[in-house]
Amino acid sequence: MALTRLFHFILAGFLKTFNFSGLEKRAGYIVFVVFQVGWFCLYLKWFAMQTSEIGFVPLLLxxxxxxxxxxxxxxxxxxxxxxxxxLLIAPYLLFPFLAFPASATRK
Known part of the structure; x- marks a missing residue:
């Protein structure tokens, strides 16, 4: 059950790549950021380290x-x-300010 929810957060993050105006809950944001950092570190270790270059497509992904x-x-x-x-200048320094506050109340 929990694994499918994590997979849903990750899939939704990729499917909403070009949606900059929607809303993202705390859990979805945290799961997606941790997944993105994890896979990109593994990519850098296994592939980019051997060729000494980062591919354009993985960087965009x-x-x-x-x-x-x-x-x-x-x-x-x-x-x-x-x-x-x-967020453009220092995305990881902004992480605590985006991960911890609750969603704003809306009318």
Missing amino acids: FILPMLACGSRRINDAGYSRGVFIL
């Missing part, structure tokens, strides 16, 4: 969904859209 997920989490947490600039 890492960056675009992370930016979209972070943007949706900024919307859900109730932060200003200007925070997106911080």
Whole structure:
């Protein structure tokens, strides 16, 4: 049961790659960020280390969904859209500010 929920969070993160205006709950954001960092580290260790270069497609599969997920989490947490600039500059420093606050109340 829990494994299917984790898989759902990961799949939804990839399927909503070009949706920067929706909402993303805390659990979905945390699971997706941890998965993205994990697979990209493994990619860097096993493939990029041997050829000394990072492929364009894996880089896009890492960056675009992370930016979209972070943007949706900024919307859900109730932060200003200007925070997106911080997400571009320092995405991992912004992680605690996006992972811990609850969703903003909406009318």
